Amino acid sequence: MAEGFSTAAANSVLDAQVTAYPWFKLHVGAPGANGTANAATETTRKNPSFAAASGASKASSADAVWTSVAGTEDYTHWSQWSASTAGSFGGSGTITANAVVTADTFTIPSGSLVLTVPVAS
DSSP: OOOSBOHHHHHHHHHHHHHHOOEEEEESSOOOTTSOTTBOSOOOOBOOOBOOOBTTEEEBSSOEEEOSOSSOEEEEEEEEESSSSSOOEEEEEEEEEEEEOTTOOEEEOTTOSEEEOOBOO
């Protein structure tokens, strides 16, 4: 027997995850078990739109844009939160490292912020 979620269950989990934790924060390294390690100087959390999960994957459906970022650094990770400030940590993931300088605009293009769940095969 294969291990993992059914595709339908994975889709439900992903839709619920983004509903409960819709805010994304940038990090310059792994966020750690509490989502608070290696926080970027840019502290603004974004609430990108997502399409409904399909095929055990859920992708952003609009650009996530940070304008005039607060510091010069490389963004490598994100964390997911229940609120625009404070709130509960819901998860984290990686992004392709992207160097920015103070006052740059940083964009994660539509379809590029993707959450997945392993499914039975």
